[in-house]
Amino acid sequence: MRTEGRTGLVLLASCLAQFMVVLDVSIVNVALPAMRTALGFDAEGLAWVVNAYTLAFAGFLLLGGRAADLFGRRRVFLVGLGLFGLASLIGGLANDPALLLAARAVQGLGGAVLSPASLAILQTTYPEGASRSRAFGWWSAVGGIGGATGGLAGGVLVGLLSWRWIFLVNVPVVVLTAVLTVAVVRESRAAGRPGLDVTGAVLVTAGLVALVYGVVSTETEPWTSVPVLGSLVAAAVLLTAFVLVQRRVRDPLVPLSVFRIRSVTTANVVILLVSSAMFSMWFFVSLHMQGVLGFDALTAGLAFLPQSGSVVIGSQISSRLLPRVGARALLVGGAALTAAGFAWFAFLTPTTSWVAGVLGPGIAVSLGMGLVFPAVTTAATSGVDGGLAGLVSGLVTTSRQIGGAIGLSVLSTLAVARATSVGASGAPAPAASTAGTTAAFTVAAVVVGVAALVALLVPAPARRGSPEPARV
Template sequence: MTTAPGRERLVLVVACLAQFMVVLDVSIVNVALPAMREALGFSAVGLQWVVSAYTLAFAGFLLLGGRAADLFGRRRMFLVGLALFGAASLVGGLADSPGLVLAARAAQGLGGAVLSPATLTILTTTFAEGAARSRALGAWAAIGGVGGAVGGIAGGLLVHFLSWRWIFLVNVPVVLLTAGLAVLAISETRAENRPRLDTGGALLVTGGLVAFVHGVVSSESAGWGSPLTWGSFVLAVVLLAGFGLLETRISSPLVPLGIFRVRTVSVANATMALIASAMFAMWYFVSLHMQNVLGFDALAAGLAFLPQSGSIVIGSQLSSRLLGRVGTRPLLVGGAFLTAAGFAWFSLLTPESTWVGGVLGPGVAVGLGMGIALTPLAGAATSGLPRDRAGLASGLLNTSRQVGGAIGLSVLSTLATARAATLTAEGATTAAASTAGTTRAFAVAAVAVVLAGLVASLLPRTSPPAREAPEPVDEPSAARP
């Protein structure tokens, strides 16, 4: 496919703008959580679900969104995702109850699940494999990575100068701008034939993830042996097993299991899930620690994320420049271990630690490591695959990010809450109990990212050629533009 350089640059801007907005909304709410709790009466568990409702809906329907981009057209699904995301953002900004906010967050996640894989599909079908695609993926990864950290800054500014409602409402004009640019820049591709989408599979996997997270969250208050807790886990196993069985029985599965025979795909997705399990929780815990223990207001907490945001950008750009010379595996393994070192450093926080002495250094280390790791991850997950699998591969990678993030947040938050509750019952101060819970979460996160580095070491030295990718099974090929 040949695209004029000016059009390519505009396509890159559109894809990165959409990805930035989608990833930003994972973390932008963190700084606003105290204000939302005060305004609408959220409980502590309810606050966690403000984050989890988005990530679970996002994760559960990403695969469906990836296939839809392949089958029904990348531009069409990009615009559909934008419309869903913008409408849900408007509802969230006008919500007057916790339930309506959670519903809007879930609807945002659904819109993001359609939008995000379309962005990567657009890039992989616009830029030829090689240096041009590496640079485009580097920019995409940098924007996605910095979106999470910038969420804290944006949230702080909006809450301080306007209100928590603007963390939703700010998306509306951005959606309109992005949609206008997309109509001008993006040409259409779609499959010649349109098999029925596997909506049953999407519902099963989403229900299974929600049940699993509900079980983890319930364990903190009801206990691991309660019927509510183990019943949720049993339901999760049944639904996820049903999903796996369904995928082997239908002609157009949501996830053709043969794609995991490509080692780069399976390793990249496992690595992404482990890194994201720590990454999402970090924004949540650091934001609450700065406000609840260090006494920062929303604006100060948001601005305190600036060095971390910059380190993600630096790491991503460094990684994209070195990728062709160093290769995927060294960058990914090195980035993961640097990130793990940052989390281990975070676990040394005390109630007396200042921002400079306890948060700045580990935050920069984690951000730099993430930036280095994210670019080769995006390339590994999509290299060597035929064009009609681009949406599926991007959907898988984004699903791994969101599934890992949702599960990691629920597990680490439960561990932190349990530790803080125990120390509070023993007479510890609120600051000491909260910090002890946070450091326990960071120690576990460090272990998870070390595991990510070990998994990443299983990548081959070079990406497998396209002929090693599994042949499509019962799937139409996408028409070229």
């Protein structure tokens, strides 16, 4: 098989995996009412259909990425596929709430292995330069499409078939991806076969799970409640202990020296901030379209298609410009455009139509995000030893997921407080809801504006003959 054909199929396998992983974060939302009726969930249990996946996914990303480096990226990728496919089959056939929640947790674990391994496979398959930038562009675009089309895909599957098919549809995709992987992906791993830092793995996984648990618990508990504060304190203790362990062990799970590479550190901060706002856009715009504009779920899903297309366009523009202008210019420009889109969203009123108030800013935000994603992936992996490909892939994916979880929880709390205050003054429900949404978007604009400023710290493109990446 020609090299171009093989690498194209490697890209296809990696993109299929990333699409499934990101899609399954959001596709279940539309199916929750049907699941509640079919399996008898109570309100709290139903929330954990989403949260079980989020917890496992965010908690195991770093471990999954490092495992790919140590035990082989193709092997770990196939293990993740197996876990994800088996959990999808069990979830689709589940007739008990507990079994479905367990399946969702295993799905999240499979996703935590798949996502960084898929990116690490691309990093080690494509040489640094234009071809890798294009590959990262498609990988980022497909992830963005997965997040944007979850509601639409869920609505179609539930409407035409049943809620079970939001899980079962993954099974043939997993089989196809596994066949492609076995056929075209070559095995690679870190040189020297360093040992697995078990203590570090336990500490960072437990710390990230505690952090995400504390954040998602704010859906039902106030930030000052014992469950939330207890989880956040436990997360701080565990993650602090993890850093101390990493400084002492011979083969750390996360060599702290990687954070001295300025592009790695700044890129992770940028994606943390941008993701904290990005996740909120899909959430708040969906609520506004259905709660204020009166769209049904399917119409709302279709209304997101321009945003999905804008993510793809932005990603392709970014991947083509990366070799010419470098990651810094695209990160600054993309984040600035995203911030401007959120600021535009802040002018929404209850009577603003979809065309006048949602379409334009939605395209601006999505196009900006499309510019950011390939650039931040390139920046976060540039100048890093190939033996750490899985680790840095896990780092950037963890930053994206943690940022999204924290941002959505904080902005939701802010929106609810603002909506409650406006509603208490006698304003009708649509006006109160819109006030909460615009308050959240105003803060999101500021946060992404800060991300644009942080992106200025990303090193400029290295001149020829300059071997070392900038370090902090």
